[in-house]
Amino acid sequence: MSSPVSAAWEALRAAPQHTLAELFEDEGRVDALSARIEWEAEGGSAGVLFDWSKTHLSEDLLSGFEALAEACDFAGKREALLSGAKINVTEGRAAEHTAQRGVGAEPSVEEALALHARIKMLVEAIHEGALGEVKHLIHIGIGGSALGPALAVDALARDLALVDVHVVSNIDGVALEQAFEACDPATTIIAVASKTFTTIETMTNATSALNWLRDNGVSDPTGRVVALTASPDKAVEWGVDETRILPFSESVGGRYSIWSSIGFPVALAVGWEEFEAMLAGAQAIDLHFRDKNGRDNLPLRAAFADQYYAQIRGCQTRAVFAYDERLGLFPDYLQQLEMESNGKRVTSEGEPVSGPTAAITWGGVGTDAQHAVFQLLHQGTHLVPVDFIASIAPGDALDPAHHAILLTNCFAQGAALMAGGNMASDGKDPARAFPGDRPSATILCDDLDSATLGALIAFHEHRTFANAVLLGINPFDQFGVELGKKMAKDIEAGGGDFDASTKALLEKAGLS
Numbered sequence: 001m002s003s004p005v006s007a008a009w010e011a012l013r014a015a016p017q018h019t020l021a022e023l024f025e026d027e028g029r030v031d032a033l034s035a036r037i038e039w040e041a042e043g044g045s046a047g048v049l050f051d052w053s054k055t056h057l058s059e060d061l062l063s064g065f066e067a068l069a070e071a072c073d074f075a076g077k078r079e080a081l082l083s084g085a086k087i088n089v090t091e092g093r094a095a096e097h098t099a100q101r102g103v104g105a106e107p108s109v110e111e112a113l114a115l116h117a118r119i120k121m122l123v124e125a126i127h128e129g130a131l132g133e134v135k136h137l138i139h140i141g142i143g144g145s146a147l148g149p150a151l152a153v154d155a156l157a158r159d160l161a162l163v164d165v166h167v168v169s170n171i172d173g174v175a176l177e178q179a180f181e182a183c184d185p186a187t188t189i190i191a192v193a194s195k196t197f198t199t200i201e202t203m204t205n206a207t208s209a210l211n212w213l214r215d216n217g218v219s220d221p222t223g224r225v226v227a228l229t230a231s232p233d234k235a236v237e238w239g240v241d242e243t244r245i246l247p248f249s250e251s252v253g254g255r256y257s258i259w260s261s262i263g264f265p266v267a268l269a270v271g272w273e274e275f276e277a278m279l280a281g282a283q284a285i286d287l288h289f290r291d292k293n294g295r296d297n298l299p300l301r302a303a304f305a306d307q308y309y310a311q312i313r314g315c316q317t318r319a320v321f322a323y324d325e326r327l328g329l330f331p332d333y334l335q336q337l338e339m340e341s342n343g344k345r346v347t348s349e350g351e352p353v354s355g356p357t358a359a360i361t362w363g364g365v366g367t368d369a370q371h372a373v374f375q376l377l378h379q380g381t382h383l384v385p386v387d388f389i390a391s392i393a394p395g396d397a398l399d400p401a402h403h404a405i406l407l408t409n410c411f412a413q414g415a416a417l418m419a420g421g422n423m424a425s426d427g428k429d430p431a432r433a434f435p436g437d438r439p440s441a442t443i444l445c446d447d448l449d450s451a452t453l454g455a456l457i458a459f460h461e462h463r464t465f466a467n468a469v470l471l472g473i474n475p476f477d478q479f480g481v482e483l484g485k486k487m488a489k490d491i492e493a494g495g496g497d498f499d500a501s502t503k504a505l506l507e508k509a510g511l512s
Contacts, residue, residue, distance in 0.1 A: 148258030
């Protein structure tokens, strides 16, 4: 770690610590720690409010983290990211997901626009009947090739679905059979999403899906397949016609790929205009991230809070609770985005890191989570920073009391975590005591539409990158997933030297 970076961390650790109650003695705190990002919408503007006032960020800490960001050359690394430089140093690649949204190197933006035009053409052709009647899509992928589409379809397609989409990622055949049971093979197409078109789970599921079509009277199963890949040649070898191959750039990483052709099932489900709106919401965050500096850069400010709790307060986890049923998969999406990106133990230079890297991301949906895990948050011995996400506009047409109760609970939980207290009549029962001074941030959306979902995802992408810069690590490789895959292939090939426990398990399962 360089001397300026070390000095910045030393200053942060030496900064005075305050309770939330003490920090709220400042009447201007809410205004100082809250900010909106907005974009143009029909009838005016729309946006998201980010409130960190219930975190322990103080003026001293904010200034200290700004000094740390400068010492880490945040501005330079941001420029490298957005200009298409090979910022993924271990793999010698750029990370150009923002180019998919129109922010990046001009040639990459132009390529993304051309590939998007190809996606749009195929989506509209399918909607117009070019592949016959299409009522169902089984989308097969894993990791980023599945989590992004699953999240977006679940969030956006409940009322808008033009095609019924089923996302299958697990190699467990139960998952694929469940999709089969929900679909009519005569009106089903298959999307195979794989960057390399060699991922064993995806290709095994894809082969089984073709067999299902064939066994149920579809004479040309591969004629019902759309390939989403950065390796179009391999898709052609597998049997997919070039007209149904939607490529994306090798510089778009898997967990950042929903903006590319991996977003095909989203566009098919809700229409191209809604997919474009999702891109536009993400672009609004990109422009903010590009143009704002220090604490005014909200993804960077979020990373300041993340690093404070991980490095200085020793928090090992971060919880995310969406008070909106449509965001039920958002914590799962963030798990991969944050933990696969920043779950590292060496710096970008290959040296051991000097402290904890990614927190363990977990969460759930309010109000269900209140009756499950909030006991630990309020009275447990772990300090867990919490993010609450909610929408001012409801996603239902029922009695407004539903949404009012939902939002009331969301805001009350943050207030209770901070305030604490004792619920005993005499105020003295330790079992009914709440220590308080527990941090939370609130992300409050005007509405949960396509643009807002795009903004939420892009915000967390940039937050993840900002954390990586402050940690001095490369967030764009994921070698940690490879060792287990290699050992699984060794087992399949009848080789490998394993420990006694693994050998016994393989024998008992009939695999050796």
